[in-house]
Amino acid sequence: MLVATSDTKATAVRNPGEIVFENVSVKFGALHAMGPTSLTVRAGEFLAIVGPSGCGKSTLLNLVAGTLPPSTGQVRYNGRVVDGPNRDVGYITQRNYCLPWRTVEANVQLPLEFRRFPPAEIAARAARALRQVGLGGFEKAYPRQLSGGMLQRVMIARTLAYEPATYLMDEPFGSLDAQLRLRMHAELLKLWQDTGATFVFVTHDLHEAITLADRVVVMSGRPGKTKLVVNIDLPRPRDVVDIQADPVFGVYFKTLWHALEIEG
Protein backbone atom coordinates (compact mmCIF):
# COMPACT_ATOMS: atom_id res chain seq x y z
CA MET A 1 0.00 0.00 0.00
CA LEU A 2 1.31 3.40 -0.91
CA VAL A 3 -0.55 5.34 1.72
CA ALA A 4 -1.52 3.85 5.04
CA THR A 5 -4.57 5.50 6.55
CA SER A 6 -3.22 6.05 10.04
CA ASP A 7 -0.18 7.98 8.90
CA THR A 8 -1.39 10.37 6.29
CA LYS A 9 -3.05 13.14 8.22
CA ALA A 10 0.28 14.39 9.44
CA THR A 11 1.48 15.13 5.92
CA ALA A 12 -1.19 17.70 5.02
CA VAL A 13 0.38 20.59 3.15
CA ARG A 14 -0.35 24.05 4.46
CA ASN A 15 0.29 26.06 1.34
CA PRO A 16 -0.31 24.23 -1.95
CA GLY A 17 1.30 25.83 -4.97
CA GLU A 18 -0.41 27.91 -7.62
CA ILE A 19 1.45 27.87 -10.91
CA VAL A 20 1.01 30.44 -13.66
CA PHE A 21 2.59 30.08 -17.12
CA GLU A 22 2.51 33.42 -18.89
CA ASN A 23 3.26 33.39 -22.63
CA VAL A 24 5.98 30.89 -21.99
CA SER A 25 8.02 29.47 -24.84
CA VAL A 26 11.14 27.37 -24.90
CA LYS A 27 13.69 27.16 -27.69
CA PHE A 28 16.70 24.90 -27.77
CA GLY A 29 18.90 26.68 -30.28
CA ALA A 30 17.02 26.62 -33.56
CA LEU A 31 14.49 24.12 -32.26
CA HIS A 32 11.27 25.74 -31.17
CA ALA A 33 10.21 23.19 -28.59
CA MET A 34 7.23 24.74 -26.87
CA GLY A 35 4.80 27.61 -26.72
CA PRO A 36 4.15 30.45 -26.50
CA THR A 37 1.48 29.21 -24.15
CA SER A 38 -0.34 30.33 -21.05
CA LEU A 39 -1.81 28.11 -18.39
CA THR A 40 -2.79 28.37 -14.75
CA VAL A 41 -2.57 25.43 -12.38
CA ARG A 42 -4.83 26.11 -9.41
CA ALA A 43 -3.58 25.60 -5.90
CA GLY A 44 -4.45 22.11 -4.70
CA GLU A 45 -5.73 20.79 -8.01
CA PHE A 46 -4.78 17.58 -9.78
CA LEU A 47 -3.86 18.56 -13.31
CA ALA A 48 -2.92 16.04 -15.96
CA ILE A 49 -1.07 16.95 -19.15
CA VAL A 50 -1.31 14.74 -22.23
CA GLY A 51 0.02 15.22 -25.72
CA PRO A 52 2.06 13.64 -28.50
CA SER A 53 5.65 12.81 -27.66
CA GLY A 54 8.06 15.67 -28.07
CA CYS A 55 5.40 18.29 -27.44
CA GLY A 56 7.10 19.69 -24.37
CA LYS A 57 5.08 18.08 -21.57
CA SER A 58 8.20 17.41 -19.56
CA THR A 59 9.49 20.84 -20.45
CA LEU A 60 6.50 22.35 -18.63
CA LEU A 61 7.49 20.49 -15.48
CA ASN A 62 11.14 21.50 -15.81
CA LEU A 63 10.02 25.12 -16.02
CA VAL A 64 8.11 24.80 -12.74
CA ALA A 65 11.04 23.00 -11.11
CA GLY A 66 13.31 25.80 -12.29
CA THR A 67 15.78 23.43 -13.93
CA LEU A 68 15.11 25.07 -17.31
CA PRO A 69 14.65 28.80 -17.93
CA PRO A 70 11.92 29.87 -20.37
CA SER A 71 13.10 31.56 -23.57
CA THR A 72 10.24 34.05 -23.38
CA GLY A 73 7.52 34.79 -20.85
CA GLN A 74 7.65 33.73 -17.24
CA VAL A 75 6.53 31.04 -14.81
CA ARG A 76 5.21 32.20 -11.45
CA TYR A 77 5.01 29.88 -8.51
CA ASN A 78 2.80 31.18 -5.70
CA GLY A 79 3.22 34.66 -7.16
CA ARG A 80 7.00 34.48 -7.29
CA VAL A 81 8.86 34.21 -10.60
CA VAL A 82 10.75 30.90 -10.87
CA ASP A 83 14.38 31.71 -11.67
CA GLY A 84 16.30 28.84 -10.08
CA PRO A 85 15.78 25.39 -8.56
CA ASN A 86 12.33 25.45 -6.96
CA ARG A 87 12.67 23.73 -3.63
CA ASP A 88 8.92 23.77 -2.94
CA VAL A 89 8.29 21.05 -5.49
CA GLY A 90 8.75 17.33 -5.40
CA TYR A 91 9.74 16.04 -8.83
CA ILE A 92 9.14 12.38 -9.59
CA THR A 93 10.08 10.94 -12.96
CA GLN A 94 10.35 7.50 -14.44
CA ARG A 95 14.06 7.64 -13.77
CA ASN A 96 15.14 6.54 -10.40
CA TYR A 97 17.50 8.93 -8.73
CA CYS A 98 18.36 6.68 -5.81
CA LEU A 99 21.97 6.91 -4.75
CA PRO A 100 23.19 3.31 -5.05
CA TRP A 101 25.63 3.65 -2.14
CA ARG A 102 22.92 4.66 0.30
CA THR A 103 20.40 2.34 1.88
CA VAL A 104 16.71 2.86 1.16
CA GLU A 105 16.37 4.66 4.46
CA ALA A 106 19.37 6.92 3.83
CA ASN A 107 18.03 7.74 0.38
CA VAL A 108 14.73 8.89 1.85
CA GLN A 109 16.63 10.93 4.43
CA LEU A 110 18.67 12.70 1.76
CA PRO A 111 16.40 15.73 1.14
CA LEU A 112 15.95 16.14 4.89
CA GLU A 113 19.72 16.24 5.35
CA PHE A 114 19.97 18.79 2.55
CA ARG A 115 17.32 20.88 4.28
CA ARG A 116 19.14 20.68 7.61
CA PHE A 117 16.32 19.06 9.57
CA PRO A 118 17.26 18.05 13.12
CA PRO A 119 18.53 14.43 13.23
CA ALA A 120 15.63 13.12 15.30
CA GLU A 121 13.12 14.51 12.83
CA ILE A 122 15.05 13.15 9.88
CA ALA A 123 14.80 9.65 11.28
CA ALA A 124 11.13 10.00 12.21
CA ARG A 125 10.03 11.50 8.90
CA ALA A 126 11.93 8.94 6.82
CA ALA A 127 10.48 6.07 8.81
CA ARG A 128 6.98 7.47 8.40
CA ALA A 129 7.38 8.07 4.66
CA LEU A 130 8.65 4.52 4.15
CA ARG A 131 5.69 3.12 6.07
CA GLN A 132 3.40 5.24 3.93
CA VAL A 133 4.65 3.69 0.72
CA GLY A 134 4.60 0.21 2.21
CA LEU A 135 8.35 -0.22 2.42
CA GLY A 136 8.55 -0.66 6.17
CA GLY A 137 11.11 -3.41 6.78
CA PHE A 138 13.25 -2.46 3.78
CA GLU A 139 15.07 0.42 5.47
CA LYS A 140 18.47 -1.26 5.36
CA ALA A 141 18.20 -2.60 1.82
CA TYR A 142 20.29 -1.12 -0.96
CA PRO A 143 18.59 0.14 -4.16
CA ARG A 144 20.13 -2.59 -6.31
CA GLN A 145 18.32 -5.16 -4.20
CA LEU A 146 14.88 -3.74 -5.03
CA SER A 147 12.60 -4.17 -8.02
CA GLY A 148 11.55 -1.31 -10.29
CA GLY A 149 8.21 -0.89 -8.56
CA MET A 150 9.82 -0.70 -5.16
CA LEU A 151 12.40 1.82 -6.35
CA GLN A 152 9.58 3.99 -7.63
CA ARG A 153 8.08 3.86 -4.15
CA VAL A 154 11.41 4.88 -2.66
CA MET A 155 11.36 7.94 -4.91
CA ILE A 156 7.84 8.74 -3.76
CA ALA A 157 8.77 8.23 -0.11
CA ARG A 158 11.76 10.51 -0.56
CA THR A 159 9.43 13.21 -1.87
CA LEU A 160 6.80 12.61 0.80
CA ALA A 161 9.41 12.96 3.50
CA TYR A 162 9.87 16.68 2.97
CA GLU A 163 6.21 17.40 2.25
CA PRO A 164 6.49 19.54 -0.85
CA ALA A 165 3.58 21.86 -1.65
CA THR A 166 3.55 20.67 -5.25
CA TYR A 167 4.20 17.29 -6.82
CA LEU A 168 5.49 17.25 -10.39
CA MET A 169 5.16 13.79 -11.87
CA ASP A 170 6.53 12.86 -15.28
CA GLU A 171 5.09 9.50 -16.31
CA PRO A 172 6.09 8.12 -12.95
CA PHE A 173 4.43 4.76 -13.51
CA GLY A 174 5.52 4.29 -17.11
CA SER A 175 7.72 1.33 -16.30
CA LEU A 176 5.26 -0.51 -14.08
CA ASP A 177 2.97 -3.34 -15.15
CA ALA A 178 -0.74 -2.65 -15.54
CA GLN A 179 -1.79 -4.13 -12.21
CA LEU A 180 0.77 -2.34 -10.11
CA ARG A 181 -0.02 0.82 -12.00
CA LEU A 182 -3.68 0.63 -11.03
CA ARG A 183 -2.70 0.10 -7.42
CA MET A 184 -0.40 3.08 -7.54
CA HIS A 185 -3.22 5.19 -8.98
CA ALA A 186 -5.45 4.41 -6.01
CA GLU A 187 -2.66 5.24 -3.63
CA LEU A 188 -1.76 8.43 -5.43
CA LEU A 189 -5.36 9.64 -5.27
CA LYS A 190 -5.33 9.02 -1.58
CA LEU A 191 -2.07 10.88 -1.19
CA TRP A 192 -3.46 13.84 -3.10
CA GLN A 193 -6.58 13.90 -0.97
CA ASP A 194 -4.71 13.66 2.31
CA THR A 195 -2.00 16.19 1.56
CA GLY A 196 -4.08 18.76 -0.33
CA ALA A 197 -0.96 19.46 -2.39
CA THR A 198 -1.01 20.55 -6.03
CA PHE A 199 -0.28 17.75 -8.50
CA VAL A 200 0.88 18.24 -12.08
CA PHE A 201 0.96 14.86 -13.77
CA VAL A 202 2.38 14.27 -17.24
CA THR A 203 1.32 11.10 -19.02
CA HIS A 204 0.47 9.76 -22.44
CA ASP A 205 -2.07 7.34 -21.01
CA LEU A 206 -5.55 8.85 -21.29
CA HIS A 207 -7.06 6.36 -18.83
CA GLU A 208 -4.53 7.46 -16.27
CA ALA A 209 -5.22 11.13 -16.90
CA ILE A 210 -9.03 10.81 -16.59
CA THR A 211 -8.83 8.57 -13.54
CA LEU A 212 -6.64 10.92 -11.58
CA ALA A 213 -7.16 14.49 -12.70
CA ASP A 214 -9.53 17.39 -12.06
CA ARG A 215 -8.55 18.83 -15.41
CA VAL A 216 -6.74 17.35 -18.38
CA VAL A 217 -4.68 19.59 -20.63
CA VAL A 218 -4.14 18.40 -24.19
CA MET A 219 -1.02 19.79 -25.81
CA SER A 220 -0.46 20.15 -29.54
CA GLY A 221 2.54 18.78 -31.39
CA ARG A 222 5.81 20.73 -31.52
CA PRO A 223 5.96 23.58 -30.76
CA GLY A 224 3.67 22.41 -27.96
CA LYS A 225 0.85 24.66 -26.91
CA THR A 226 -2.17 24.03 -24.71
CA LYS A 227 -4.83 23.07 -27.18
CA LEU A 228 -7.73 21.90 -25.09
CA VAL A 229 -8.50 21.84 -21.38
CA VAL A 230 -11.11 19.32 -20.26
CA ASN A 231 -12.73 19.45 -16.82
CA ILE A 232 -13.17 15.93 -15.48
CA ASP A 233 -16.36 16.17 -13.46
CA LEU A 234 -16.29 12.66 -12.07
CA PRO A 235 -17.23 12.35 -8.41
CA ARG A 236 -14.59 12.02 -5.72
CA PRO A 237 -13.33 10.04 -3.98
CA ARG A 238 -12.80 7.90 -7.03
CA ASP A 239 -12.38 4.17 -7.29
CA VAL A 240 -9.76 3.49 -9.93
CA VAL A 241 -11.59 0.40 -11.23
CA ASP A 242 -15.23 1.46 -10.95
CA ILE A 243 -14.57 4.83 -12.56
CA GLN A 244 -13.65 3.17 -15.85
CA ALA A 245 -17.14 1.66 -16.03
CA ASP A 246 -18.73 5.10 -15.69
CA PRO A 247 -20.34 6.02 -19.03
CA VAL A 248 -19.05 9.58 -18.68
CA PHE A 249 -15.51 8.18 -18.52
CA GLY A 250 -15.93 6.91 -22.05
CA VAL A 251 -17.16 10.28 -23.24
CA TYR A 252 -14.09 12.00 -21.81
CA PHE A 253 -11.88 9.38 -23.35
CA LYS A 254 -13.42 9.94 -26.76
CA THR A 255 -13.10 13.72 -26.51
CA LEU A 256 -9.46 13.56 -25.50
CA TRP A 257 -8.67 10.87 -28.03
CA HIS A 258 -10.04 12.96 -30.90
CA ALA A 259 -8.19 16.03 -29.70
CA LEU A 260 -4.97 14.02 -29.78
CA GLU A 261 -5.74 12.25 -33.03
CA ILE A 262 -5.97 15.43 -35.04
CA GLU A 263 -2.34 15.92 -34.08
CA GLY A 264 -1.53 12.60 -35.79
Place this chain on the structure above:
Amino acid sequence: MTESAELQSSPRAGGVLEHAKRRGVLYIQILLLVALIAIWQGVADRFDTEFWTSSPLSILAALFQWYESGQLVTDLQLTLFEAGIGFVLGSIGGGVVGFVLGWVRKLGDIFEPFVLSIYTLPKIALAPLFVLWFGIGPLNKVMFSALLVFFMVFFTTFQGIRQVDLDLVANARLLGARRVDIWTKIAIPYSAVWVFTGLRISLPYALIGTIVGEFVAAQAGVGFRIKEATTYFNTAEVFAGLVVLMAISLLLLGVLSLIERRVMRWQTADTVSISDAAGTT
Protein backbone atom coordinates in the same frame (compact mmCIF):
# COMPACT_ATOMS: atom_id res chain seq x y z
CA MET B 1 5.39 -9.52 3.55
CA THR B 2 4.36 -9.79 -0.09
CA GLU B 3 7.08 -7.41 -1.27
CA SER B 4 9.79 -9.90 -0.47
CA ALA B 5 8.67 -11.78 -3.57
CA GLU B 6 9.71 -8.74 -5.58
CA LEU B 7 13.27 -8.99 -4.34
CA GLN B 8 15.77 -10.38 -6.77
CA SER B 9 16.98 -13.01 -4.39
CA SER B 10 19.51 -15.57 -5.50
CA PRO B 11 19.13 -19.09 -4.11
CA ARG B 12 21.37 -19.75 -1.15
CA ALA B 13 22.66 -23.01 -2.66
CA GLY B 14 24.34 -20.99 -5.41
CA GLY B 15 26.41 -19.20 -2.78
CA VAL B 16 27.62 -22.44 -1.24
CA LEU B 17 28.61 -23.82 -4.64
CA GLU B 18 30.49 -20.61 -5.38
CA HIS B 19 32.36 -20.97 -2.12
CA ALA B 20 33.41 -24.55 -2.85
CA LYS B 21 34.62 -23.55 -6.30
CA ARG B 22 36.70 -20.74 -4.89
CA ARG B 23 38.28 -23.12 -2.37
CA GLY B 24 39.18 -25.50 -5.19
CA VAL B 25 40.94 -22.68 -7.01
CA LEU B 26 42.86 -21.83 -3.82
CA TYR B 27 44.12 -25.44 -3.50
CA ILE B 28 45.34 -25.39 -7.08
CA GLN B 29 47.09 -22.08 -6.51
CA ILE B 30 48.91 -23.38 -3.41
CA LEU B 31 49.93 -26.53 -5.24
CA LEU B 32 51.24 -24.49 -8.15
CA LEU B 33 53.27 -22.28 -5.81
CA VAL B 34 54.82 -25.28 -4.06
CA ALA B 35 55.60 -26.89 -7.42
CA LEU B 36 57.26 -23.74 -8.75
CA ILE B 37 59.43 -23.40 -5.65
CA ALA B 38 60.38 -27.08 -5.85
CA ILE B 39 61.33 -26.78 -9.53
CA TRP B 40 63.34 -23.65 -8.79
CA GLN B 41 65.24 -25.47 -6.06
CA GLY B 42 65.70 -28.57 -8.23
CA VAL B 43 67.03 -26.64 -11.22
CA ALA B 44 69.41 -24.65 -9.04
CA ASP B 45 70.77 -27.84 -7.44
CA ARG B 46 71.01 -29.94 -10.58
CA PHE B 47 72.26 -27.40 -13.14
CA ASP B 48 74.24 -25.30 -10.72
CA THR B 49 72.53 -22.03 -11.61
CA GLU B 50 72.75 -20.73 -8.06
CA PHE B 51 74.87 -17.76 -9.14
CA TRP B 52 72.20 -16.43 -11.51
CA THR B 53 68.93 -17.58 -10.00
CA SER B 54 69.89 -18.28 -6.41
CA SER B 55 67.59 -20.90 -4.84
CA PRO B 56 64.67 -20.86 -2.44
CA LEU B 57 66.78 -22.33 0.37
CA SER B 58 69.58 -19.79 -0.06
CA ILE B 59 67.06 -16.99 -0.20
CA LEU B 60 65.51 -18.24 3.01
CA ALA B 61 68.95 -18.31 4.61
CA ALA B 62 69.70 -14.78 3.37
CA LEU B 63 66.38 -13.58 4.73
CA PHE B 64 67.13 -15.12 8.09
CA GLN B 65 70.59 -13.58 8.20
CA TRP B 66 69.16 -10.19 7.23
CA TYR B 67 66.64 -10.49 10.03
CA GLU B 68 69.22 -11.69 12.57
CA SER B 69 71.48 -8.72 11.89
CA GLY B 70 68.59 -6.39 12.81
CA GLN B 71 68.96 -4.64 9.44
CA LEU B 72 65.75 -6.07 8.01
CA VAL B 73 63.60 -4.24 10.52
CA THR B 74 65.34 -0.89 10.07
CA ASP B 75 65.37 -1.23 6.27
CA LEU B 76 61.72 -2.20 6.21
CA GLN B 77 60.76 0.62 8.53
CA LEU B 78 62.56 3.17 6.43
CA THR B 79 61.21 1.94 3.09
CA LEU B 80 57.67 1.59 4.39
CA PHE B 81 57.84 5.02 5.98
CA GLU B 82 59.06 6.68 2.79
CA ALA B 83 56.59 4.87 0.56
CA GLY B 84 53.74 5.37 3.04
CA ILE B 85 54.20 9.12 3.43
CA GLY B 86 54.70 9.44 -0.32
CA PHE B 87 51.54 7.47 -0.96
CA VAL B 88 49.48 9.59 1.42
CA LEU B 89 50.82 12.90 0.12
CA GLY B 90 50.45 11.84 -3.51
CA SER B 91 46.93 10.52 -2.97
CA ILE B 92 45.75 13.65 -1.22
CA GLY B 93 47.37 15.88 -3.81
CA GLY B 94 46.10 13.83 -6.74
CA GLY B 95 42.65 13.49 -5.21
CA VAL B 96 42.21 17.20 -4.49
CA VAL B 97 43.62 18.43 -7.79
CA GLY B 98 41.72 15.73 -9.69
CA PHE B 99 38.51 16.71 -7.96
CA VAL B 100 38.90 20.42 -8.63
CA LEU B 101 39.97 20.06 -12.26
CA GLY B 102 37.31 17.42 -12.86
CA TRP B 103 34.52 19.40 -11.26
CA VAL B 104 35.33 22.84 -12.63
CA ARG B 105 35.24 21.89 -16.29
CA LYS B 106 36.80 25.07 -17.56
CA LEU B 107 39.83 24.74 -15.26
CA GLY B 108 40.15 21.11 -16.27
CA ASP B 109 40.15 21.94 -19.95
CA ILE B 110 42.80 24.64 -19.43
CA PHE B 111 45.16 22.51 -17.34
CA GLU B 112 44.73 19.11 -18.99
CA PRO B 113 47.50 19.50 -21.62
CA PHE B 114 49.96 20.71 -18.98
CA VAL B 115 49.27 17.83 -16.64
CA LEU B 116 49.35 15.43 -19.57
CA SER B 117 52.76 16.58 -20.75
CA ILE B 118 54.29 16.06 -17.32
CA TYR B 119 52.49 12.72 -17.11
CA THR B 120 53.93 11.42 -20.39
CA LEU B 121 57.44 12.25 -19.21
CA PRO B 122 59.17 9.04 -18.00
CA LYS B 123 59.35 10.11 -14.40
CA ILE B 124 62.29 7.87 -13.61
CA ALA B 125 64.30 10.42 -15.56
CA LEU B 126 63.49 12.94 -12.85
CA ALA B 127 65.11 10.84 -10.11
CA PRO B 128 68.58 12.43 -10.40
CA LEU B 129 66.99 15.88 -10.36
CA PHE B 130 65.13 14.94 -7.19
CA VAL B 131 68.47 14.13 -5.54
CA LEU B 132 69.57 17.64 -6.39
CA TRP B 133 66.38 19.16 -5.01
CA PHE B 134 65.66 17.00 -1.98
CA GLY B 135 69.03 15.46 -1.10
CA ILE B 136 69.75 11.78 -0.53
CA GLY B 137 67.68 11.43 2.66
CA PRO B 138 64.12 10.14 3.08
CA LEU B 139 62.57 13.37 1.74
CA ASN B 140 63.85 12.54 -1.74
CA LYS B 141 62.11 9.14 -1.72
CA VAL B 142 58.93 10.53 -0.21
CA MET B 143 58.68 13.18 -2.91
CA PHE B 144 59.43 10.76 -5.70
CA SER B 145 56.79 8.28 -4.49
CA ALA B 146 54.33 11.13 -4.07
CA LEU B 147 54.98 12.25 -7.65
CA LEU B 148 54.23 8.81 -9.10
CA VAL B 149 51.15 8.31 -6.94
CA PHE B 150 49.90 11.81 -7.65
CA PHE B 151 49.44 11.16 -11.36
CA MET B 152 47.69 7.84 -10.90
CA VAL B 153 45.21 9.18 -8.37
CA PHE B 154 44.84 12.45 -10.23
CA PHE B 155 43.76 10.82 -13.48
CA THR B 156 41.32 8.36 -11.98
CA THR B 157 39.75 10.98 -9.73
CA PHE B 158 39.53 13.41 -12.63
CA GLN B 159 37.82 10.74 -14.76
CA GLY B 160 35.52 9.72 -11.92
CA ILE B 161 34.38 13.24 -11.16
CA ARG B 162 33.68 13.87 -14.83
CA GLN B 163 31.49 10.78 -14.88
CA VAL B 164 29.17 12.18 -12.21
CA ASP B 165 25.63 12.10 -13.55
CA LEU B 166 24.57 15.73 -13.99
CA ASP B 167 20.88 14.77 -13.91
CA LEU B 168 21.49 13.36 -10.47
CA VAL B 169 23.08 16.64 -9.43
CA ALA B 170 20.16 18.65 -10.81
CA ASN B 171 17.78 16.38 -8.93
CA ALA B 172 19.74 16.86 -5.72
CA ARG B 173 19.46 20.64 -6.12
CA LEU B 174 15.68 20.30 -6.26
CA LEU B 175 15.83 18.18 -3.15
CA GLY B 176 17.49 21.16 -1.48
CA ALA B 177 21.19 20.34 -1.80
CA ARG B 178 23.69 23.15 -1.35
CA ARG B 179 27.02 23.23 -3.10
CA VAL B 180 28.77 21.49 -0.22
CA ASP B 181 26.12 18.76 -0.19
CA ILE B 182 26.60 18.14 -3.90
CA TRP B 183 30.31 17.66 -3.30
CA THR B 184 30.22 15.55 -0.19
CA LYS B 185 27.05 13.56 -0.73
CA ILE B 186 26.91 13.14 -4.52
CA ALA B 187 30.17 13.84 -6.36
CA ILE B 188 32.69 12.27 -3.97
CA PRO B 189 30.77 9.06 -3.26
CA TYR B 190 29.89 8.81 -6.94
CA SER B 191 33.53 8.86 -7.96
CA ALA B 192 34.68 6.66 -5.07
CA VAL B 193 34.89 3.61 -7.32
CA TRP B 194 37.33 5.46 -9.54
CA VAL B 195 39.30 6.93 -6.68
CA PHE B 196 39.78 3.49 -5.16
CA THR B 197 40.89 2.12 -8.50
CA GLY B 198 43.45 4.91 -8.61
CA LEU B 199 44.62 4.15 -5.09
CA ARG B 200 44.91 0.46 -5.86
CA ILE B 201 46.91 1.04 -9.04
CA SER B 202 49.15 3.62 -7.40
CA LEU B 203 50.05 1.63 -4.31
CA PRO B 204 52.80 -0.36 -6.08
CA TYR B 205 53.98 2.93 -7.58
CA ALA B 206 54.59 4.32 -4.13
CA LEU B 207 56.98 1.44 -3.57
CA ILE B 208 58.53 1.84 -7.02
CA GLY B 209 59.19 5.51 -6.29
CA THR B 210 60.89 4.73 -3.01
CA ILE B 211 62.95 1.84 -4.41
CA VAL B 212 64.11 3.88 -7.40
CA GLY B 213 65.04 6.69 -5.01
CA GLU B 214 66.99 4.23 -2.90
CA PHE B 215 68.74 2.83 -6.00
CA VAL B 216 69.86 6.29 -7.04
CA ALA B 217 71.17 7.46 -3.71
CA ALA B 218 70.59 6.23 -0.18
CA GLN B 219 72.20 4.93 2.99
CA ALA B 220 69.60 2.36 3.99
CA GLY B 221 66.29 0.81 2.94
CA VAL B 222 65.23 -2.34 1.10
CA GLY B 223 66.10 -0.85 -2.29
CA PHE B 224 69.52 0.18 -1.04
CA ARG B 225 70.13 -3.39 0.22
CA ILE B 226 69.16 -4.85 -3.16
CA LYS B 227 71.51 -2.54 -5.00
CA GLU B 228 74.31 -3.23 -2.51
CA ALA B 229 73.84 -7.00 -2.85
CA THR B 230 73.95 -6.67 -6.66
CA THR B 231 77.30 -4.95 -6.58
CA TYR B 232 78.65 -7.91 -4.57
CA PHE B 233 76.94 -10.40 -6.93
CA ASN B 234 75.04 -11.75 -3.95
CA THR B 235 72.03 -13.10 -5.82
CA ALA B 236 70.44 -14.65 -2.74
CA GLU B 237 70.32 -11.29 -0.97
CA VAL B 238 68.90 -9.61 -4.07
CA PHE B 239 66.13 -12.17 -4.21
CA ALA B 240 65.57 -11.81 -0.48
CA GLY B 241 65.00 -8.10 -1.08
CA LEU B 242 62.56 -8.88 -3.87
CA VAL B 243 60.65 -11.32 -1.66
CA VAL B 244 60.36 -8.67 1.04
CA LEU B 245 59.10 -6.13 -1.50
CA MET B 246 56.53 -8.56 -2.84
CA ALA B 247 55.34 -9.37 0.65
CA ILE B 248 54.83 -5.74 1.62
CA SER B 249 53.01 -4.85 -1.62
CA LEU B 250 50.65 -7.77 -1.17
CA LEU B 251 50.08 -6.85 2.45
CA LEU B 252 49.35 -3.21 1.60
CA LEU B 253 47.00 -4.21 -1.23
CA GLY B 254 45.17 -6.49 1.19
CA VAL B 255 44.72 -3.67 3.67
CA LEU B 256 43.49 -1.36 0.92
CA SER B 257 40.95 -3.82 -0.47
CA LEU B 258 39.70 -4.41 3.08
CA ILE B 259 39.06 -0.68 3.44
CA GLU B 260 37.54 -0.57 -0.03
CA ARG B 261 35.15 -3.40 0.73
CA ARG B 262 34.01 -1.64 3.88
CA VAL B 263 33.42 1.69 2.18
CA MET B 264 31.84 0.19 -0.92
CA ARG B 265 29.70 -2.32 0.96
CA TRP B 266 26.66 -1.35 -1.11
CA GLN B 267 28.21 -2.98 -4.17
CA THR B 268 28.48 -6.38 -2.60
CA ALA B 269 25.37 -6.29 -0.39
CA ASP B 270 23.89 -9.75 -0.09
CA THR B 271 20.43 -9.94 -1.61
CA VAL B 272 19.36 -12.95 0.41
CA SER B 273 19.95 -11.55 3.86
CA ILE B 274 17.80 -8.52 3.10
CA SER B 275 14.70 -10.50 2.20
CA ASP B 276 15.22 -12.52 5.36
CA ALA B 277 15.50 -9.38 7.45
CA ALA B 278 12.36 -7.94 5.88
CA GLY B 279 10.48 -11.16 6.50
CA THR B 280 11.07 -11.01 10.23
CA THR B 281 9.76 -7.48 10.69
